[in-house]
Amino acid sequence: MSAFIKDLLELQFLQNAVIAGILCSIASGVVGTYVVLKRITYIAAAISHCVLGGLGAARYFSVVYDLPWLRPVYGAIFTAIASALLIGFISLRAKEREDTIISALWAIGMAVGVLFIFKTPGYNEDLMSYLFGNILMVSREDLYLIALLDVIVIGLTVAFYHQTVAVCFDEEFARTRGVAVEFYYLLLLCLTALTVVLTVSVVGIIMVIALLSLPVAIASRFFDSVWKIMIAATLLGITFTLSGLIFSYAPDLPSGALTIVIAGVTYFLTLIWFSLKKSHIAKAESDVTS
Amino acid sequence: MSSLEAVVSFSDVNFAFEDGITVLENINFSLEAGEFACLVGPNGGGKTTLLKLILGLLKPVSGSIKVLGEAPSRRQAQIGYVPQFSKFDAGFPVKVLDVVLMGCLQRSFFWGPYSEEQIEKARMALAAVGLQGKEERGFSDMSGGQRQRALIARALVSEPRLLLMDEPTASVDVHGTEQFYRMFEELNQKFTILMVSHDVGFVSARVKSVLCVRKTLQIHPVSELTGEALQSIYGLDVHVIRHDHRCTEKGHVCPHS
Numbered sequence: 001m002s003a004f005i006k007d008l009l010e011l012q013f014l015q016n017a018v019i020a021g022i023l024c025s026i027a028s029g030v031v032g033t034y035v036v037l038k039r040i041t042y043i044a045a046a047i048s049h050c051v052l053g054g055l056g057a058a059r060y061f062s063v064v065y066d067l068p069w070l071r072p073v074y075g076a077i078f079t080a081i082a083s084a085l086l087i088g089f090i091s092l093r094a095k096e097r098e099d100t101i102i103s104a105l106w107a108i109g110m111a112v113g114v115l116f117i118f119k120t121p122g123y124n125e126d127l128m129s130y131l132f133g134n135i136l137m138v139s140r141e142d143l144y145l146i147a148l149l150d151v152i153v154i155g156l157t158v159a160f161y162h163q164t165v166a167v168c169f170d171e172e173f174a175r176t177r178g179v180a181v182e183f184y185y186l187l188l189l190c191l192t193a194l195t196v197v198l199t200v201s202v203v204g205i206i207m208v209i210a211l212l213s214l215p216v217a218i219a220s221r222f223f224d225s226v227w228k229i230m231i232a233a234t235l236l237g238i239t240f241t242l243s244g245l246i247f248s249y250a251p252d253l254p255s256g257a258l259t260i261v262i263a264g265v266t267y268f269l270t271l272i273w274f275s276l277k278k279s280h281i282a283k284a285e286s287d288v289t290s
Numbered sequence: 291m292s293s294l295e296a297v298v299s300f301s302d303v304n305f306a307f308e309d310g311i312t313v314l315e316n317i318n319f320s321l322e323a324g325e326f327a328c329l330v331g332p333n334g335g336g337k338t339t340l341l342k343l344i345l346g347l348l349k350p351v352s353g354s355i356k357v358l359g360e361a362p363s364r365r366q367a368q369i370g371y372v373p374q375f376s377k378f379d380a381g382f383p384v385k386v387l388d389v390v391l392m393g394c395l396q397r398s399f400f401w402g403p404y405s406e407e408q409i410e411k412a413r414m415a416l417a418a419v420g421l422q423g424k425e426e427r428g429f430s431d432m433s434g435g436q437r438q439r440a441l442i443a444r445a446l447v448s449e450p451r452l453l454l455m456d457e458p459t460a461s462v463d464v465h466g467t468e469q470f471y472r473m474f475e476e477l478n479q480k481f482t483i484l485m486v487s488h489d490v491g492f493v494s495a496r497v498k499s500v501l502c503v504r505k506t507l508q509i510h511p512v513s514e515l516t517g518e519a520l521q522s523i524y525g526l527d528v529h530v531i532r533h534d535h536r537c538t539e540k541g542h543v544c545p546h547s
Contacts, residue, residue, distance in 0.1 A: 037382065159401050166392045169382055173444070176345050176371045178397030224383045224428035 004249045013136055017255075020138040021241035023146045024202045025215075027153045029234030031195040032212035033219075033226060034188050037168045041213050043091070043189065046102045047083050048196040048208040050109030054079025055130050055200075056116030063120050072126075073145065073197065080193035083109060088189045092182055133204030133256035135245060146198045153191055157230075164188060165226050202241060203256035211237065214263040218270050240266070295359055296320040297452050297482045298344055303353035305339060313339050317353070317507045323451075326478045326496065329486045331503035337486045338374070340503060341454050344484070345371055358451060367396060370445030370481070372455040375438055380430055386440050387425040390415055393447035408447075415443040419473060434461035435470075446477070453477065455485040471496055 008014045035044045058075025061067060083105060091098050117127045129137060138146075157164070166174040167184045175181045192212075199208045219232035244259025299320035306312045313336045321327055329337045342348040343355055346362030357365040370393070390412040391404050404412075416422055419439040429437060438461050445453060458474075459467045474483060475496060484501075502508045 037379075039379075161401065162392075162395060162404075163399075165384070165388075166395055169384060169389070169392065170373065170378070172347070172373055173371060173392065174395065175347060176366055176369065177393070177395040177448070178366050179395050220381075220383050224430070225385055225388065226383060229383055 004246050007249075013138075016138045016140065016143060017135045017245055018242065019143055020135055020146060020202060021245055022238050023143065023150055024199050024211075025237030025241055026150050026234050027146075027195040028199050028212050029215055029232075029237045030153055030157050030230045031188075031191050032216045032237075033230045033233055034164065034168060035192055035212050036216040036220070037165075037226065038188060040189070040192070041209055042099070043087055043102060044192050044196060044212055045209040046087060046106040046109075047080055047189070047193050048200065048205050049106045050083035051076045051080050051197060051200060052113030052130055052205055053109040053111075053116070054113075055126075056113035056120070059126065060116040060120045063122065071141075073142065073201075076197045076200065077194065079109065080197045081190055084189040084193035085186060088186045092185065129204070130200065131204050131206050132254060133200065133202050133207065135202045135241070135255050138201050142201060146201075149194050149198050153195060156187065156191060160184065160187065161227070168226075203259055207256055207260045210260045210263060211240070214260075214267045215240065218267050221270055221274055236263075236266075295323070296356070297323050297325070297358060298484070299356045300343075301354050303343065303350045303355055305336075305343060305348065305350050312505065314343075314350075314503070314507075315505050319501060319507060319509055321452075321482060321484060323482055324478070325498055326474070326483045327485075327499045327501055328497040329484065329501045329503055330488070335504040337503050338456055341371075341456055341484075341486065344452075344454060345369060367448065368451045370448060370450035370453045372438075372441050372445045372453070372458055374456045375434070375441065375458075375461045378437070378441075382430060384429045385425070386416070386421065386427050386429055386432065387412055389429050389440050390443045390447050393444040396448075411449075412443070412447050415446040416440070418446055418477070419443045435463075435466045438462060438470075439473075442473075442477075446481075451482060453481040453483045453485075455483070457486050457488065459487065 004014075008018065035041055054075035054077070055072045056075075057079075058070055059072045062070040062072070087102055087105060090101050094101065113130075114127070117130075163174070163179050163184050164187070166177075166179060167181055167188075171181050171185075174184075195212070196208050199211055203211050215233040215236035216229060218236055219229045223229050223232055240263040241259050243262055245255045247253075247262075248255040248258040300317045303314060303317040304312070305314040305317075317340070329340060331337050339348065343350060344357060344362055346357075346366055355362055358368055387409070391408060393415070394404060394408045394412070413422070413425060416425060419442050421436065421439050421443060424432070424436070429440060432440070438458060442455070442458065445455075459470050462470055474485070477483065500510045502510060
């Protein structure tokens with residue numbers, strides 16, 4: 001830990017990593033709350049896997065056609081928004097078989113990405129960092145982009161808070177009040193898409209869904225209003241990503257994986273604690289009545 | 291607008307889903323202001339569909355529906371809707387007062403904290419359903435009956451002219467049901483009520499008219515609601531049990547005993 005702090009003061013990539021962890025946790029805490037409450041973790045996971053297609057395609061065209069301005073993240077943003085809107089329209093229109101279509105998109109997105117990465121000349125090590133994340137490779141430009149996306153996510157959440165919470169709680173009632181339910185549903189999916197893109201750099205495509213849902217799952221055990229859960233999930237997310245970064249540094253472990261393990265263990269400890277507490281209360285009550 | 295004008299009127303309404311299955315056929319009825327009407331009928335008979343047509347969530351294939359003299363979609367603001375209880379996520383982290391405040395949402399956009407006036411209206415709506423003092427409780431911590439009351443308060447907060455309720459007593463035990471019907475009678479002083487219900491026995495003692503839906507619609511004045519009428523609605527295989535409860539100062543007297 002002391003080695004980490006010493007290096008943090010000197011090495012810019014480490015400072016970038018810390019800032020990226022904090023900035024990503026803000027968006028994933030806020031948007032993750034919607035994802036968990038609206039029960040669309042499956043859709044969020046599908047979007048995150050589709051992102052590989054965009055990353056791979058953008059990198060391929062950038063290398064093959066010598067387009068240095070075309071960064072992989074732009075491809076990721078485009079694919080994420082496109083797949084979010086596509087899935088959104090499918091789930092609004094299709095009455096059944098929704099999950100089958102979403103699974104198909106999930107797999108096709110990944111397959112396209114793998115093909116592009118395979119055909120891209122040069123080293124293909126990027127595939128691993130896309131899948132499992134590499135927070136130490138986050139650049140200054142990435143940070144500006146993540147900060148911009150944070151501003152968008154927070155701005156839209158503050159502006160549309162009542163409407164989005166009402167849509168999560170009871171879509172049909174919101175519709176009877178004249179709320180534009182379809183618009184807010186697609187908005188939530190687009191926010192999810194943007195958040196997924198920036199979280200991919202921290203924990204990678206495969207583990208994004210854990211960073212979106214685990215802090216919220218823990219926070220929702222302690223708080224009973226949506227905005228409190230958003231704040232608590234953000235703080236938990238920061239704790240998890242930073243502790244993952246710090247504890248992986250000295251033994252040279254992959255920080256994304258360690259972050260998820262820490263978050264997962266905390267989640268299950270919380271569950272155990274609450275079930276013990278519940279059985280303790282039940283026992284105390286039965287002692288009183290007997 | 292005169293108070294005698296029909297709150298809801300259906301003329302020759304037909305409804306079918308996209309797959310072509312006819313749900314409602316040739317529906318004609320109207321609901322006067324101050325009415326307390328009950329929709330009964332077998333599952334899949336079209337009760338909820340009929341409510342959704344009034345709400346403007348579904349459009350009829352043919353025929354015309356008027357709510358307070360206008361198309362349903364233009365009158366949504368004047369309708370308070372209490373959906374079926376069973377579809378709610380029991381763990382949703384929200385306070386009772388915030389659930390009720392969702393009833394303040396409207397077509398025109400607004401953001402920021404709710405106004406003092408809206409919060410005051412929400413408190414009054416909670417008081418009207420007997421939940422005063424429970425504003426800060428978590429929705430998920432309450433009993434089924436209390437949650438149901440909170441959902442009714444959410445429908446009341448926008449001060450509707452018409453209250454539509456879809457099986458509002460489904461989550462309430464028999465004892466609680468009696469209290470609910472007393473509450474509905476009070477609400478009926480201010481609102482026109484149309485509710486979907488399964489327990490016909492309880493209903494007939496208080497409700498002014500019963501609309502029986504089974505693809506087509508029959509209206510029964512409550513006094514005529516006999517076993518035969520019920521049988522024609524629910525099909526032949528129905529066992530009618532009479533509930534002629536009469537409570538006096540001497541306690542519970544059952545006419546069969």
